[in-house]
Amino acid sequence: MFKACVNRSVRLTAKSTLGPWYLSAGRNSCVRFNSSKAPGSDEIKSEIQTQLPSFDQATTATSDAVASLTDQASQVVGDASTHIGYLSSIGLAKSWWWPPELIQNVMEQIHVYSGMPWWGTIVTTTVLVRLLMFPLYVKSSDTMARNSKIKPELDAINAELMASTDMIEGQKVAMKRKKLMADNGVKNRYLAAPILQVPVALGFFSGIRQMANYPVDGFTDQGIAWFSDLTLADPYLGLQIITASVFISFTRLGGETGAQQFSPTMKNFFTIMPLVSIPATMNLASGVVLYFAVNGACSVVQTLLLRNKWFRKKLNIADVVKHAPSTNGPAKGIIDTFRENMQKAREQAERRQLMQENEKKMQEAAKEQKASKTIKIVRRSDFNKRSKK
Template structure:
C-alpha cells in the first residue's frame, strides 16, 4: 500500500538510519532531477532546482524511483534524505521549526524557506538570513541613535534634574521634579522607549544560537558539506579558529566606534573592557559548531557597517538623525573605575529606594489623617444651652 508523507507525518516515513544519513545526493522524484546548490559541488555540476515542492515526497515512491534507476539499498539512503531536505517541511519532520513564534523555531522556519526557494547552500542561507534580520531591525537602531543624540544635547540639565529627583524626600516634590523632567524631554523630542531597540537583539541572537546549534547537532542534511573555505563542515568546530578571530575583531571595532547606534560615548576604561571581553570569547566559542560562529561573525560585521553608516554625517542628515553633542568633562572631577562606579550606582539605588519608601509611608499617613478628618466632619457639636432650650419647649 502506498503511503504518502506530509510535512507533519514525514517522521514516520523516515527511519532513524535514514534521518541520520547526511551526505549530498542527486534525488529523482516524479521524473524530475533535483540537484541542490552547495559548496561541495563544482560550478559545472551545480544545477538549480526545476521545481519547488511544499510537501515531503512519499518514501515508497522515492524508493521505487531509485530502484528503477538501478540504485542499491545503500545508495537509496542518502537519496531519500537528500530528496526530503529539498522540500518545505523537512525541518518540521525531524522535530524542528514547528512554530512561528518561538525565536529558535522562527529562525529555522525562515532559513528553510530561504534555503529551499533560493537553492543556496547552508552557509549562504545563514549569511542571507542574518543580513535580512539586521536590515529589518535597522529602522529601530536609527530611532535609538537619534534618541541618544538628543539626550546628549540636554545631558547637563537632565543630570541636574535627575540629581534633584534623587534627593527629593516628599511625594509632592518628587512629582514636581518628575513633571519638570518630562517637560524637558518633550521639548527636545526625546522618546526614551526607542533606547530599548538594541535590547531586541538579545532574543534574536538567542534564537539564532539555539536554532543553529540544534541544526548542527542533528545534523541537518547539508550541514556536513555545505560550508565554505576552511569550514566546509558547518556541524563541526572551526579547526583554525578563523571565525572566532573574525568575530572578536569586528566586535572590538564597533564598540570602539560608538556601539551599534554610533552614538554611545564610552569612557576609556569601558573601551578597554570591550577590547578584552571579545578576546576572551575566542576560547569560549572554540568548540561551537562553525554554523553558529558564522552567524556571530556575520552579525558582528553587520554591526560594524551599521555603526559606520550611523556615524556618517551625510547619512545622519538624510535619515534626519540629530548630531551627537560631546560635553567636556568637569574640571577637577576624579576619574572613576568600573568597580567604583558600580558601587556608587548601587549606593544611589539604595538611597533612592529608602527615600521612595519614606515618601510612600508619609503619603500613607497623610491619607489616613485626611480620612479621619473627613469622618470627624460628620460629627455635630451641640452645646449644653441647646439641650436646655429644647427641654423648655
C-alpha cells in the same frame, strides 16, 4: 554395507542417420552399496561447491547491499531536505512565534527557494533581519543624539530626583524632566531598539545550534573555506577572532547606533569582553559562530553609516553633541564604578521606601481629617427629642 532393490526401467530414444532405435529394458535387480560412500556423492559435492558462494563473496555482497541501501537512504533524505517541511518532520521549526523555531522556519524558506548552501542561508538570514531592524536603530540613534544635547540639564534633574525624599517634590521634579524631554523631541521608547537584538540573537543561537546538533542534512558538507563542516568547531578559531574584532570595532565607534558616548572605563570593558569570548566559544559549532561573525560585521557597517554626517542629514537624524568629560576627581575603574552604582541604587531604594511610608501616613491623616469633618443632617423633631431627654 546395505542392499537396495530397485525396479529399474531404462528407456533410451535417439535419432541418427540410420534411423531411430528404441531400447527398453526392465528387470528387478538388487545392488549392494557401500555405506561410507553413496552413489553420486562426488557429483553432489561438486554441485554444492559450485552453487553456494564462499564466505568472502557473501561478505562482499552484503557490504555492497548495505552500501546501496545507505546511498538510497541518503538520497531520499537529501531530496526531502530540499522541500518545505523537512525541519518540522525531524522535530524542528514547529511554530512561528518562538524565536529559535521562527529563525529555523525563515532559514528553511530561504534555503529551499534560493537553493543556497547552508552557510549562505545563515549569512542571508542574518543580513535580512538586520535590514528589517535598521529603522529602529535609526530612531534610536536620533533619540540618543537629542538626548546628548540636553545631557547636562538632564543629569542635574536626575540627581535632584534621586535626592528627593518627598513625594510631592519628587513628582514636581519628574514633571520637569518630562517637559525638558518633550521640548527636545526625546522619546525614550526608541531606546529599546538595541534591547530587541537580545531575543533575536538568542533565537539565532539556539536555532542554529539545534540544527547543528541534529544534524540537519547538508550541515556537514555545506560550509565554506576552512569551516566546511558547520556542525564542528572552527579548528583555527578564525571565526571567533573575526567576531571579537568586529565587536571591539563597533563599540569603539559608538555602539550600534553610532551615537553612544562610552566612558574610558566602559570602552576598556567592551574591549576585554570580546577577547574573553574567544575561549568561551571555541567549542561551539561553526554555524553558530558564523552567525556571530556576520552579525558583528553588520553592526560595524551600520555604525559607520550612522556616524556619517551626510547619511544622518538625509535621514533627518540629529547631530551628536559631545560634552567635555567631568573633571571631578580621578577616573574610576570598573570595580569602583560598579560599587558606586550599587550604592546609588541602594540609596534610591531606601528613599522610595521612605517616600511610600510618608505617603501612607499622609493618606491615613487625610482619612482621619475627613472623618472628623463629616457633617450629619438631623431633623428638627429628632433634635427636639434629644434636647428634651
